[in-house]
Amino acid sequence: xxxxxxxxxxxxxxxxxxxxxxxxxxxxxxxxxxxxxxxxxxxxxxxxxxxxxxxxxxxxxxxxxxxxxxxxxxxxxxxxxxxxxxxxxxxxxxxxxxxxxxxxxxxxxxxxxxxxxxxxxxxxxxxxxxxxxxxxxxxxxxxxxxxxxxxxxxxxxxxxxxxxxxxxxxxxxxxxxxxxxxxxxxxxxxxxxxxxxxxxxxxxxxxxxxxxxxxxxxxxxxxxxxxxxxxxxxxxxxxxxxxxxxxxxxxxxxxxxxxxxxxxxxxxxxxxxxxxxxxxxxxxxxxxxxxxxxxxxxxxxxxxxxxxxxxxxxxxxxxxxxxxxxxxxxxxxxxxxxxxxxxxxxxxxxxxxxxxxxxxxxxxxxxxxxxxxxxxxxxxxxxxxxxxxxxxxxxxxxxxxxxxxxxxxxxxxxxxxxxxxxxxxxxxxxxxxxxxxxxxxxxxxxxxxxxxxxxxxxxxxxxxxxxxxxxxxxxxxxxxxxxxxxxxxxxxxxxxxxxxxxxxxxxxxxxxxx
Ligand code: 4AD
Ligand code: MG
Numbered sequence: 485x486x487x488x489x490x491x492x493x494x495x496x497x498x499x500x501x502x503x504x505x506x507x508x509x510x511x512x513x514x515x516x517x518x519x520x521x522x523x524x525x526x527x528x529x530x531x532x533x534x535x536x537x538x539x540x541x542x543x544x545x546x547x548x549x550x551x552x553x554x555x556x557x558x559x560x561x562x563x564x565x566x567x568x569x570x571x572x573x574x575x576x577x578x579x580x581x582x583x584x585x586x587x588x589x590x591x592x593x594x595x596x597x598x599x600x601x602x603x604x605x606x607x608x609x610x611x612x613x614x615x616x617x618x619x620x621x622x623x624x625x626x627x628x629x630x631x632x633x634x635x636x637x638x639x640x641x642x643x644x645x646x647x648x649x650x651x652x653x654x655x656x657x658x659x660x661x662x663x664x665x666x667x668x669x670x671x672x673x674x675x676x677x678x679x680x681x682x683x684x685x686x687x688x689x690x691x692x693x694x695x696x697x698x699x700x701x702x703x704x705x706x707x708x709x710x711x712x713x714x715x716x717x718x719x720x721x722x723x724x725x726x727x728x729x730x731x732x733x734x735x736x737x738x739x740x741x742x743x744x745x746x747x748x749x750x751x752x753x754x755x756x757x758x759x760x761x762x763x764x765x766x767x768x769x770x771x772x773x774x775x776x777x778x779x780x781x782x783x784x785x786x787x788x789x790x791x792x793x794x795x796x797x798x799x800x801x802x803x804x805x806x807x808x809x810x811x812x813x814x815x816x817x818x819x820x821x822x823x824x825x826x827x828x829x830x831x832x833x834x835x836x837x838x839x840x841x842x843x844x845x846x847x848x849x850x851x852x853x854x855x856x857x858x859x860x861x862x863x864x865x866x867x868x869x870x871x872x873x874x875x876x877x878x879x880x881x882x883x884x885x886x887x888x889x890x891x892x893x894x895x896x897x898x899x900x901x902x903x904x905x906x907x908x909x910x911x912x913x914x915x916x917x918x919x920x921x922x923x924x925x926x927x928x929x930x931x932x933x934x935x936x937x938x939x940x941x942x943x944x945x946x947x948x949x950x951x952x953x954x955x956x957x958x959x960x961x962x963x964x965x966x967x968x969x970x971x972x973x974x975x976x977x978x979x980x981x982x983x984x985x986x987x988x989x990x991x992x993x994x995x996x997x998x
Pocket of ligand 1: 654970983
């Protein structure tokens with residue numbers, strides 16, 4: 485029989501608390517199932533939330549009960565039942581089934597409860613998305629997107645779209661994805677900024693929100709080949725105003741997520757201290773000063789970068805000894821016998837957790853000496869590496885803004901600093917907890933001649949930039965903007981290990997399927 489919709493009148497699990505004592509219809513998938521004597525407990529998920537449903541043998545026909553008992557994980561069902569308040573259950577609710585019908589009886593769902601490696605999960609991304617953690621991340625991503633639009637729309641910004649096929653580089657030629665556009669060479673957009681500047685000269689305050697592409701052949705936990713960027717561009721802004729806006733913007737979005745995604749953050753076991761801290765002002769630090777801090781030449785907040793790393797190292801070594809002892813004690817007592825089943829399971833679980841922590845600590849112990857080395861030998865004028873950003877942000881309890889960067893390492897369009905010809909008025913926002921750069925931006929060069937020199941200096945084809953130069957020929961004004969990498973922000977907010985989990989279907993070197 486063809487699959488037919490059982491009801492168009494179902495309610496969403498997230499709204500169940502409104503129906504206590506009432507009968508509802510639900511449709512969803514079985515996340516979890518266990519059976520007792522004459523009773524089946526199901527955790528049903530419908531995309532909006534999770535609900536414990538109880539199916540008793542008494543109320544269903546024997547055949548039907550048997551069939552439901554045979555359902556595997558991720559089977560899809562329709563369920564009619566009564567909503568009962570029960571504070572021990574998810575959302576404080578239990579649904580007592582009165583009628584159940586089956587859409588699809590699934591057996592052998594590939595992502596069962598057992599632990600899978602990330603590689604396996606990535607190959608099954610299309611199914612992995614159904615897991616509770618991924619659900620929570622995607623809902624937080626959605627909230628962030630919504631809050632971003634809200635923030636800008638509220639302030640009179642107009643959302644505009646920049647093209648994906650482009651004829652020129654924005655952020656350096658080494659990371660361009662080349663493609664064909666009829667008989668011409670084209671590139672996938674690295675950034676909508678240059679178009680954003682043109683649009684800001686028309687509408688004043690604009691933002692773009694679209695996919696951007698980078699072909700860097702790096703496999704770090706921060707890099708995607710395709711990511712979503714929010715790029716506001718503001719006429720009559722200098723970098724000071726730009727930094728004010730960035731701070732307001734990030735604070736607004738994070739506050740919203742903290743308020744509206746409590747369940748999701750709890751599901752991710754996110755310690756939200758650092759997110760709450762983001763309500764405090766972001767320290768603004770010049771590149772020069774940041775280099776001093778990084779090299780440990782100057783303390784900040786009573787902390788010294790190199791000293792901190794050395795302390796971290798000692799701390800990690802101490803903790804490793806503790807963990808190893810803890811593991812062997814637990815293993816010994818399990819081996820000794822006489823332990824109850826439940827207690828054994830508890831200890832085995834604990835051992836697993838400890839081993840994960842151990843692995844992380846061992847990696848830290850390998851890394852920290854390299855980080856110290858990199859920080860101490862950092863060369864003034866070069867770009868901060870991932871570990872340098874981690875070390876720098878470790879000195880603060882909030883995101884930080886680093887401004888006035890060496891001209892040599894920044895893009896051609898950055899405005900020269902008034903007091904130092906070797907610096908440009910760029911700004912990067914670095915997130916704490918090891919996440920590093922989430923925003924890059926700055927004030928744009930307005931002087932036609934300086935811009936032409938910069939394009940030549942970067943060996944970019946002048947003809948491709950003629951239209952851009954027109955913005956300086958006709959009614960040029962001071963302006964600034966920035967780009968926020970959506971996935972970098974989602975990763976930090978959710979504290980996920982790798983940026984690949986912050987987007988439904990990540991595109992990275994080596995990942996084109998699913
Ligand atoms: O610092 P970027 O390269 O700056 C720009 O593209 C400017 N045109 C933006 C502007 O001023 N309008 O990129 C901006 C942000 C980074 O801070 C980072 O958050 C994110 O985009 N980003 C990436 N995210 C994931 N994977 C990558 N490969 C990324 N490259 C940049
Ligand atoms: Mg950058």
